[in-house]
Amino acid sequence: MNASMSYDVAIVGGGPAGMAAAERTIGAGLSTCLIDEQPRLGGQILRQPPPGFAVTGWQSGRLYRAARALLARVERLDAFDFRAGHAVLGVGAGHAEEGGFALSVQPLATGGVERIDARRVIVAGGCYDMPVAFPGWTLPGVMSAGAVQTLLKSPQVLPGGRIALFGTHPLMIVLAEQILAAGGEVAGVHFAQPRRAMLAALGPRLPGVLRAWRPLLEGARGLANLRQAGVPVHFGSAIVRAEGGDALEAITLLRAGGRERVACDVAAMCYGFLPQSDLVRQVGAAVRWAPGPGGWETLCDEGMRSSLPGLYVAGETAGVAGSDVAMLRGALAGVTLACDAGALDEVEGARVAAALRARIARLAPFTAMLRELADPQAYLPEPELETLVCRCEDVSARALDAAIAACAEGDDGFGASAVKLRCRAGMGLCQGRSCEHAVIRRIARASGREAAQVAGFTARFPARAVPIAELLERDAPAR
Amino acid sequence: MTPGSSHPDILIVGGGLLGCASAWHLARRGLRVALVEQSQVNAGASGQNAGSLHFQIERRFLEQGEEAASDAARIVSLNRLAIAEWQGLEDMLGRGLDIAMHGGLMVAETEAEMALLAFKVARENALGLPTRLLDADELRARAPCLSPHLAGAAWLAEEGHANPRILAGAFAQQAAREGAVIACGARLTGLAMQADGQYRATIEGLDGLGEVTTPRVLLASGHWSARLAGLLGLNLPLYPVPLMMNVTERGEQVLPFLVQHVGQRLSMKQSEDGNFLIGGGWPSRFRRRADGLPDLDRPGEIVEANLLGNLAVAARVMPGLAARSLLRSWTGTTCISADQLPLVGEVGKAPGLFVAAGGSLFTLGPVLARLLAQTIVDGRPADELALFLPDRFAHLNAFAVLP
Incomplete structure (x- = not known):
């Protein structure tokens, strides 16, 4: 194991939340280490092409504007360590005398395990697609919407000719548009919930939701675009099974009018997202079962402090709410931490934090509406006994x-x-x-x-399965 | 606790292997048994260890020089009983327990280690344990998946492994069938000896506090046993030891044996499902409580250097392991006694108080529980327990005041 490096702050996750947090802690003069598995900043939402690849019009959609601006700002900062391509395998207690935390970090390119010491840690681990088991779901060709999106964003690859989307989350509309833009064919968008259920979620919150009108507008425009492009969009159309020999050939859906068999090479499921909380659970911070798709979101106070002193959370790790909220909560975590560390004047910090919280509050009706509208619980397909x-x-x-x-x-x-x-x-x-x-x-x-x-699985070290040879590799450059 | 169990013949504290197995043996012999477990059955070291069935003299006994090794070698006679116990266990409990006794290898990498193995094998053979020394070629023929650089090994055909996740539970289930009352989520918070020599135990359960009066108490609570004995003002020389274990993903079945190392901390085996379990006594580190003292009640945390050290030894002994992925590392707290041998039997200063704790108790647990139950029922220690009686440390309790 290599000699440890010591920082005021270690931030796990280089997505919108982690970047926003880093911007604040660096701004407050705290030595900051930002760690991410990917070779470049941006997280999943701004999954960048590999270094050295330029892609014209990359992520040009309006939904990504604020995150892109943040990315550009953070990429210009140089007063911090960005550990690209590093996986955090564990978080434990730091030095006996000094406190803080010790992170076990693996450089993915060279292997080995490094220790990074930090007085405080912000976990901004993001979220992942909720996998749902139903008959045929293990056939090659059945994927998550996020996987399709990642392939489109980074290596710019279409995973199949005809792609069917099914689930409950409106992200399907965005993804369908992205597939079309990449020259792919969308074999249908199937919302399991009926249209009236979606309208019922929207209706009572409409006044509040309209204060954050842009995503709603984008959604409506996306639907219109899909219609224009001849993509069938169905509501109340629930998956029953996926069929095929060695690979996916079709999915069967159940609608009020009867069953429909849709031929496709790829079927991507989109039932929502689960918070990445393995590290916070490993180190012992309190979590709670999340609404909707479920999973464990980290309990935190209004300053993003977890139940463990010195450990903060930001972004989807604190509860899935989308990238705009993630950025604001990341900034809030950074500001709170800077105040706690004495690096930011308390009055000034309180003012900034209040402003951030007010902006989060403005987005709250939309977040709540989306959560209810996309809630998969009543629409999850049923596995057969042999599934x-x-x-x-x-x-x-x-x-x-x-x-x-x-x-x-x-x-x-x-x-x-x-x-x-x-x-x-x-x-x-x-x-x-x-x-x-x-x-x-x-x-x-x-x-x-x-x-x-119901208590979940016990979270253990390492946070990711790692080949033993990679753990034992000692050739990592000394730091 | 149910009202019917407030005056049991014995109160067993701890739902691990020793507690559950003793509960079964005692209930079968007609005693009214109440067992309290602070969390769940098998939640502690009984379920967290790697399930090795090791009957050769342990490496830790060889670390302290030849004289200490000869002393400790006396445990071998118990190991022979333990072999027979394990061989009959599935029949006795009437169910599969993933017991695999296909043999065990204690490997050596150097000539010096081979010499130590030869010394050990001679001691074992003299005590009736049929270990056999294998040279490098014989070892390779027997276990081609191990490194060709090994110098040799000591072989014992009866060694192997079992599934620690199910054993204590199997005993608990049978004990309950025989009428033992097993209360989980019930913690012993007070223990006193009354003037009539009976014990009064205070149990904090899910439904509030309860009192139990009983002529006998068995502390089978792992490293907590020492603190619980402290409730009576007694000293048991048991010390907590936080360890770690590792498991890889599943792989093709290549290793039917238990593998240990005479010069390094290593235990390695492949489970029925194909996962490799790697451990061997590498320490984890206690977390700290708010007051800075080690927190003995929570599992320790992984020490990276020890994790890597453990994996490095394992991959050196079995090179193919490097290609497997580490899935999980976990920690658990076992305990060690002042002379490294378990404490099993009655505490002389406190008649009716029994203890069963002190390390290596997965391998020895089933046989020790049977001998302990026999001791309790007969009212005198089983001969085979002579080496393990707590009263070898009676001097530590010379000043205790009871009742």
């Missing part, structure tokens, strides 16, 4: 149910870890990211509890 729920360890719904029933015999308060120990669901390479929410939901349903009352 794999945990695809890393090949655990079927039947095996999962048997494990849940066995756990229920001895104990009525059992959590997901007890089930995992019995049937191996969540033990595999994805470390439970994929199936945890489904395991929790199934436990909740079987035992008559709310999902929020």
